[in-house]
Amino acid sequence: MNHCGLLTVQKEPVPLKSIEVELEVRDHVATVVSTLLYQNKEDKPLEAVFVFPLPGDAAVCHFSAKIGQTQIVAEVKEKQQAREKYDDALSSGQQAFLLEESDQSPDIFSLSVGSMPPGESASIRLEYVTELAVQADDGLRFCLPAVLNPRYQPKGSEGGSLQVTSVPASLVPYSLSFSAQVFSPRPVSKVESSCSLDPLQYLNTEQTQATVKLTAGHKFDRDVELLIYYKDAHQPTAVVEAGQTSAKPGTLMGDPVVMLSLYPEFPQAVMSSVDSCGEFVFLIDRSGSMSCPMDNSNPQLTRIGSARDTLLLLLKSLPMGCYFNIYSFGSRYEHIFPKSVEYSEKTMEEALKKVENMGADLGGTEILQPLKHIYSQPCIPSQPRQLFVFTDGEVGNTKEVINLVRENSGSHRCFSFGIGEGASSVLINGLAKEGGGHAQFITGTDRMQPKVMQSLRFSLQPTVVDISVTWDLPKGVSVTVLSPPITTIFQGQRSLIYAQLTGQSPEAAEGCVTVKYSLAGHPSHNQLHFSLKPAEDTGLTVHRLAARTLIRSLEMEERERRGQQDGGVKKKVVELSVQSGVSSSFTAFIAVNKGDGEAIQGLLLRRNVPAPRLMKSCFMPLMAQCRTHSDYSGGTVKVTEPKQPRRDSFLQLVSLQKASGCWLLEPHLAAVLGKTSEEVEIPKPAEVKEEVWATILALIWLHGFKLDVQDEWQLLAMKAASWLRAQKAPCVTECVEAGNALLGCEVQKDSLGI
Structure with missing residues (x-):
């Protein structure tokens, strides 16, 4: 079982004092700089370990530490080498800092701050870049995860348990300051947040630049979510970024990289005739934590209650002639029908009666077994399978689950919904990406229903086949596509492509990319012309995101080839990670302060810095120590759910x-x-x-x-x-x-x- 709520601030001093976060958004890409201040107030040397979440697709690209006036910039090394270097430094009395991605899940990082002498402070700077997902209402979503809920580790699954120290968010002793700057080619219409913001300030008359801050005194007791809205958000764009001058031409970092953001538009004739067929399978999380409120300001509306209302809407919206079934899971799983049934008044009413009695009473979060059962069912001819997964998404076997969806991606589309704070972005995004569907996150005061209905509309769109991307570039310029091939296209949904451009182009040269596909038997295409002149002031953001995309593809290839005694793919990942300075599952950031050569004396104490954990006020006090006993013991414990409000x-x-x-x-x-x-x-x-x-x-x-x-x-x-x-x-x-x-x-x- 994960350590959670066991080591609290009353029993142990906490060396993390404050976190300062600066966000810079350019169009739909975010650069995040976090500064963490540590201070050893004890009378012995200290090692501090802080386990914390980051967005699942973030590319960590800089890590440095400042002790006094000394600045130490970390290097990227192969993970085992970095760990050995860290241990060697500590055993010889030197200060060292180690940042590494968890072996179990790429959205969890651990930061080890080693050998801080009594009374000393260290300021640590961490930088990452990430793409911003487009929401149902066209807002771009940025989330700074605060809550690190312990991940449920199913019995017999791969990998060890994440050792997470967490305390109720109200007791977290460090503070957060947060500011954001937004730069866009289109006017910024508004910025909203789940937390209190100071008023948005525009920096120019065109309103394409703006700045916003969290209201002072914010307790870092919940995720900070920003929604950024642009006018004409669905315009396709292209950004060409110049290569690093110090890098060798022909390498990823030495050549220009282009990032294309495409929004395919389908012909109106096709869109007016949505499919009236399909097999719709709904998979609902009924683990203990689903009885928590959707939002603390309204404890009456629970996650499971919102899921029930959403299922009502979904079942009423299905087309006649389709097939459907509903599964629910916790430590075990249940299904309403032995196999998918034809949608009719009789089957709909039977399903709704059972949905009304669904509670958060099935224990843990064993999502793998129901998925295996669903995939074992034969597909129904001429009824494309559409899988909808609803979960608060805190599992330790994320990679196994995503691999299973990928293995079955040819038989279905998967639409995923992360409910509540702490939901794993890697799990939710991974399910949709590998399943050729769409991911949505529902937090705070969000209503689940509009987001789910958008995904249902996507699922009713005809499946796009025969997708190809062709490039038309000036003579002497060649292209290497770094993104995985596009496998799904939905009306109005963004597709991102990263590509490396090699060779010289004339000053005013243009490129063109064409996406061709077949839709309901109609050949279609969308085209984007773009300038090859590099944009200004982009830093190396596009290169780092491109490197991250390529690293993730190679890591997946490595997992598929595991056991074939070929270390070639891993070697490629390590080389690319070191060259680009971007984190991977096989590398880590290591910084050692050799200082004046004097070893730090005394016994080294280890301190686990607690991460925030949402108080599960919906559970009885004993159960607030961990997520719930039922979530971890594998048994079924009945959790009393607040009475649901009368339906509107x-x-x-x-x-x-x-x-x-x-x-x-x-x-x-x-x-x-x-x-x-x-x-x-x-x-x-x-x-x-x-x-x-x-x-x-x-x-x-x-x-x-x-x-x-x-x-x-x-x-x-x-x-x-x-x-x-x-x-x-x-x-x-x-x-x-x-x-x-x-x-x-x-x-x-x-x-x-x-």
Whole structure:
């Protein structure tokens, strides 16, 4: 079991005093500089170890330490060599600093600060670069993870347990200051955060440069999430970055590198006819921590409660004729049907009854076994499999899970949702990337439903096949693509490509890249022309992200070839990591302060610096020591969940819709509309069927009163409109007018899609 909540600030001095973070965002790439201040207030030499999370796709590219006036810049070395050098330095009384990626998960790092003499301070600077993911509402998401929840280690899985010291976030003794600068080719429209911000300040009249800070006094007791919004966010862009002058031409760091950001647009004719088939498999986390609140300001709304409401929306939005099943997992897994069943009123109602009784009562987080079971089920002909995974994502066997999804990527698309703070970005992003789907994160006051419905719309888009990327460059310039091949394309979703450009180009030269693909039998393509002139002031950000992309691909290749006695791939990773100065699973950053040659005297004490852990206020006090006993023991412990609030009128209306898309004229519907049964029945034109009238009223109510959450009901409204059109009902215009009069709305018939 992980150490969590066992070593607290009351029992042991904590040498980490403060963290200062400076964020610089250029378009959709972020550079993050963290400065950590350590101080040894004890009377003996100290070794401090701090285990902390970083974004899963971050490229750590600089690590240095300042002791007094001495600055020591770390080197990247092969991991075992770096560890030996660190141990040698400590045993000879020298100061040393070691930064390394966890063997179990690339989003966890450990920082060892060795041999700090009594009374001395050390300032450590850590820099990384990362891409910013595009959210459902086109915001770019940056997350500074604060919460390091212990990772559940399934029985018999690879690798040892991460040794994490964590304390309740309210007791974390170090402070955080955070500031961000944003530079964009397009105006910055707004910046939002899960934490309190000072007002956004623009640095120029075009509003393409801005700065923002966290309000002073912020306790680093939760993840810091920023959402950055640009005008015209879906414009394709290209950035060419000059190579490092000191690096040899022909190498990755010596040549220019281009980063392309593409947003393919599908022909309207194809998009208007979404697939009405598919096998939809929903996999829901029911481990103990899913009974925690989505947001501490509203303890009534739990993660599992939000998942139940989301499943209601999903089941009502599925097209007739498709197939579906629902799995849930903890220390064991369950399924509603032995195999996927055809979607009908009967199967939908049966599933909803079981969903309503789902609690966070299945223990740990064993996600591997249910995935294996799902993949063992034969695919249904002409029903493409779409897998939706909902989890708060804290597992120790992340690599095994992602490998399994990759091995089965030819049979399905995987859409993943990270729920709550501390969800592993490596797991959530890895599931979607390897499964050819889309990843979403739901934290704080986010509503889960709009993000999930966007992914459902993606899953209903036809699968894109025969994807190819072709380059047209001036004579004398060649290209080496560093990114893995594009395997999936969704309407409006960003695709990033990194490529190395070798050779000389004329001053005003242009390049062109074309993405070709086949969509529902139609050949399509999107094209981007770009200048080959290098951009100014990019540092080596693009090169480092490109190196990180290539390193991750090679690491995956190494895992696939494990046991073949060929160290060639590992050697390539180490060489590339050392050349680019970017971290990898096979390397580490090491810095040694040789100082004045005097050895540090005295017995070396080891201190584990606690990482923040969210207080699980939803559990009984004893269980707040760790995530929950049930999450770790492998047993099933019933956790009392707060009583769920009464469903709002919108979800009540959704729950009344039939699988076919229609509503029935019944007292429950009248109550949701705020009327009596008699008030609803009287205005109905005589020759119109009750279901037609009820369905038109429901659609008018949605358009008239719930337009702000249209993303959530758009698909079920399309299903209702399709059902209405199939009825060829008389007096539809008269019904819409009567419905508007009854409900006090002014909704146009055309906007209802009928």
